[in-house]
Amino acid sequence: MSQTGSQSPDRVSTISTWQQQPDNIVDGAESRPTVSVGEHSLASVGEAGPEQKSEQVTSERPTDEQILAQENQIKAEEAQRHSLIGGIEPLSALAKEYEAGSSVFVNKIKTVEASYRAIRRARGDGNCFFRSFVFAYMEQLVNLQDLPERNRVVTCIRQWEKKLVEAGFEQLVFEDPQMIIIDQLNSLGTLDPLKVSVLESNMLDAELANQVVMYFRMLTSAAIQLRADFFAPFIMGMTDEGLTVEQFRRRCVEPMGEESDHVHIVALTDALQVPVRVVYLDRSLNVMAGGFGGGDSSAQVNHHDFIPETAPSAATATAKPLIPRVHLLYRPGHYDILYPI
Amino acid sequence: MTAKTRVMKEYKEISRSQADEAIELLPDERNILLWKGLIKGPQESPYEGHIFELGIKVPDSYPLAPPAVHFVTKIFHPNVHFKTGEICLDILKTSWSPAWTLQAVCRAVLALLSAPAPDSPLNCDAGNLLRAQDMRGYSSMARMYATRLAAMPQGSSIVEQPHPSSLNTFKEDH
Numbered sequence: 001m002s003q004t005g006s007q008s009p010d011r012v013s014t015i016s017t018w019q020q021q022p023d024n025i026v027d028g029a030e031s032r033p034t035v036s037v038g039e040h041s042l043a044s045v046g047e048a049g050p051e052q053k054s055e056q057v058t059s060e061r062p063t064d065e066q067i068l069a070q071e072n073q074i075k076a077e078e079a080q081r082h083s084l085i086g087g088i089e090p091l092s093a094l095a096k097e098y099e100a101g102s103s104v105f106v107n108k109i110k111t112v113e114a115s116y117r118a119i120r121r122a123r124g125d126g127n128c129f130f131r132s133f134v135f136a137y138m139e140q141l142v143n144l145q146d147l148p149e150r151n152r153v154v155t156c157i158r159q160w161e162k163k164l165v166e167a168g169f170e171q172l173v174f175e176d177p178q179m180i181i182i183d184q185l186n187s188l189g190t191l192d193p194l195k196v197s198v199l200e201s202n203m204l205d206a207e208l209a210n211q212v213v214m215y216f217r218m219l220t221s222a223a224i225q226l227r228a229d230f231f232a233p234f235i236m237g238m239t240d241e242g243l244t245v246e247q248f249r250r251r252c253v254e255p256m257g258e259e260s261d262h263v264h265i266v267a268l269t270d271a272l273q274v275p276v277r278v279v280y281l282d283r284s285l286n287v288m289a290g291g292f293g294g295g296d297s298s299a300q301v302n303h304h305d306f307i308p309e310t311a312p313s314a315a316t317a318t319a320k321p322l323i324p325r326v327h328l329l330y331r332p333g334h335y336d337i338l339y340p341i
Numbered sequence: 342m343t344a345k346t347r348v349m350k351e352y353k354e355i356s357r358s359q360a361d362e363a364i365e366l367l368p369d370e371r372n373i374l375l376w377k378g379l380i381k382g383p384q385e386s387p388y389e390g391h392i393f394e395l396g397i398k399v400p401d402s403y404p405l406a407p408p409a410v411h412f413v414t415k416i417f418h419p420n421v422h423f424k425t426g427e428i429c430l431d432i433l434k435t436s437w438s439p440a441w442t443l444q445a446v447c448r449a450v451l452a453l454l455s456a457p458a459p460d461s462p463l464n465c466d467a468g469n470l471l472r473a474q475d476m477r478g479y480s481s482m483a484r485m486y487a488t489r490l491a492a493m494p495q496g497s498s499i500v501e502q503p504h505p506s507s508l509n510t511f512k513e514d515h
Contacts, residue, residue, distance in 0.1 A: 063427055064434050065409060072406075172350040173404070173440050176343075207343055210405050214439045221440075251431075254438035256405055 075125065075257075085135055085203045086121035088339065094119055104283050107299040112279060112329070118339040119329060126257035129264065129328070129335045130213045135203050136326040136337045137274055138184065142196055147189050149325075154185050156272055160219055167222035177215035180208060214256065220264050221253040223271035234263055259333065269306040277324035279303045279338060281331045344403040348373050351442050364447045366397075374399040378410070378447050382491070383455040387483035388416070391491035395450065396426070397443060407437035410446060417486040419459045419468035428453070429463045 062070075091113045098105040120135070122128040141150055157178065164174055184202065187194045203209045224231050228245045235248045238261065243251070252258050269276050280302045305324055327338040352373065355366050363383070369375035378395035382388025394413040400406045410433055412426035420429040432441060432449050441449075462468025470479040 063422075063425070064429065065427070068434060169440055170354070170442060170445075172347075172354055173442065176346065176350075211343070214405065217438070218440055250438070251436050254440050255436055256439070 078125065079123065082121070082123045083204055084123050084125075084206065084209050085131055085200065087200075088118045088120050090118055091116060102283065105281065108281055108301050111299045111301045112281065112338075115341060116279075116327065116329075116338045117341045120337040120339070122334075122336055124334050126259050127210075127213045129260035130216050130268075131203065131209065132328050132335045132337045133268065133276065133326055134212055134216060135199070136328070138194075138199055139196055140325060141185070141188060142194050142199060145188060145193070150185050150188050153272060153274070154182055157182060160222065160271065163226060164218060164222045167225040169218055169222065174215055174218050177211040180211055181215060210256065216268060217254055217256070219271055220268045221249040223267040224249055224253065224263065227267070227270075231263055231267070238263070260335070265306050270308040273308045274326060275308060275322065275324045276306045276326045276328060277303055278306065278328045278330050278335075281329055344399055344401050345373055347404050348399055348443075351444070354442075355444060361444065361448065363451060364444060366443055366447065374401075374403075376408075376443060377413075378443070378450075380447055380451055380454075382487065383451055386455050387480040388418075388454050388487050388491075391487040391493060393454075393491055395447065397446075399443075404439035404441070407433050407441070408443060408446060409433075410450065414492070415486060415490045417464065417467050417483045418454065419457045419462040419464050419471055420453055422463040427463060429458075429461060 091109060095106060095109045095113075098109065120132075122131045122135070140146070141153075161171075161174075161178065165171060184194050184199070203212075224235075224245060231248075232245050235245055236242050239248075248263075252261075253264060265276060265278070284302070307322060327340055329336045329338045348368075352368060363381040365379040367377045367379070369377070376397035376399070378397050380393050380395060382391045382393065392414075393416055396411050396413045398409040400408065410428055412421050412428065415423065415426070417423065421427070422429075428450065430449060430453055432438075432446065457467070457471060459468040459471035467479060467482065470482065
């Protein structure tokens with residue numbers, strides 16, 4: 001394709017060429033492999049003539065469906081290695097992963113061990129924040145049989161129904177997943193309450209679990225939309241293209257498997273009024289405010305609390321929920337659940 | 342199971358409202374996961390006055406995975422493969438989200454007909470014409486294929502109706 005600029009300058013008018021050869025019109029319109037814009041010059045328009053079509057280039061490009069199918073196959077292989085949500089493991093299991101690796105991680109894990117006893121892993125499929133958050137939150141409700149909090153969050157989810165529609169979601173796309181979540185929550189306090197083992201098997205069931213993820217993605221997207229002015233500057237700054245709020249919601253929040261960032265976490269914790277602590281396990285050596293750990297700065301572990309801003313007019317006029325309910329471990333690109341001591 | 346439940350919901354919603362007169366969605370009589378979509382070429386596009394058929398296949402993993410949509414009617418458009426009818430549209434691929442419905446997908450395809458994206462063409466001939474700013478060439482090719490290969494709406498009102506605002510790029514070749 002790239003050489004075409006130098007040839008047949010007399011054939012710039014595609015239309016007249018095609019009109020002379022009506023029998024070839026259909027073939028002539030057949031497409032060629034996608035190439036980058038840079039390879040084209042204006043003169044390449046003339047190249048559209050039927051006699052120049054070349055069989056070997058037309059047949060080799062895999063269709064987007066094939067590319068998608070291959071991606072799905074890679075995901076399926078990943079799925080065989082890690083379940084959607086794992087069992088509870090001691091932190092020493094995490095330390096083992098890094099035994100042969102960076103001492104920064106090993107030291108930091110020791111610091112984390114001072115505050116946390118265990119970890120539960122989520123599959124690294126881009127949905128790990130949502131999966132970890134929802135599982136940790138619901139598991140805690142189940143363990144504590146925290147009915148006041150249950151009542152609050154069920155009311156909260158019901159109130160979001162209208163706001164989701166306002167944010168452009170059709171009722172039919174979220175009503176089933178919403179019911180799945182509310183039904184599980186409402187079983188608490190009944191004769192047949194949700195148990196952790198059932199929660200585990202529900203979250204291992206791809207169909208159920210993904211509907212839950214899908215619902216909270218929509219909720220997050222709606223929450224971003226409803227506070228678009230607040231989020232716009234962050235979203236603008238996060239990407240090279242300077243995405244708009246609308247583009248960000250469509251590309252980075254609503255599609256399954258898109259990784260979560262600060263914006264997602266702020267929006268979701270705020271929407272549900274559930275405070276979250278994220279502990280950062282990374283290579284950084286700098287000491288930041290809010291970190292914890294001993295005098296050795298290399299073992300200092302940073303964390304960030306996502307505390308929802310309670311709207312002044314909110315029905316929940318009770319005390320601001322300051323203590324994190326959910327604790328997550330962040331390693332670059334991935335979230336897992338942490339269990340405090 | 343979820344795919345069928347969800348599609349049934351969409352079917353009911355479509356039969357209830359049929360809100361968009363430019364789109365007609367018809368499920369296969371024997372298989373609710375196979376649909377035919379009929380879309381009316383948008384006003385002020387070279388496809389105006391013609392009806393294009395889309396083949397829609399809903400996978401079992403729908404709505405987590407997108408439906409497979411292709412043009413059954415041949416169409417000359419930079420983002421549609423001329424032979425296979427494959428559509429290059431982000432929401433049918435990587436940007437798919439379960440928040441989309443079949444109706445919303447058809448709306449997105451209509452938007453693509455109105456606003457082709459020539460920088461990532463599946464049909465390079467159409468893409469090259471547009472990239473060369475040859476609106477006249479692109480429009481007449483697109484219109485010629487539409488006339489030859491697409492259906493005309495029966496008793497339609499949109500065929501002869503000129504749109505009030507006439508300052509647009511497609512008008513210059515009239």
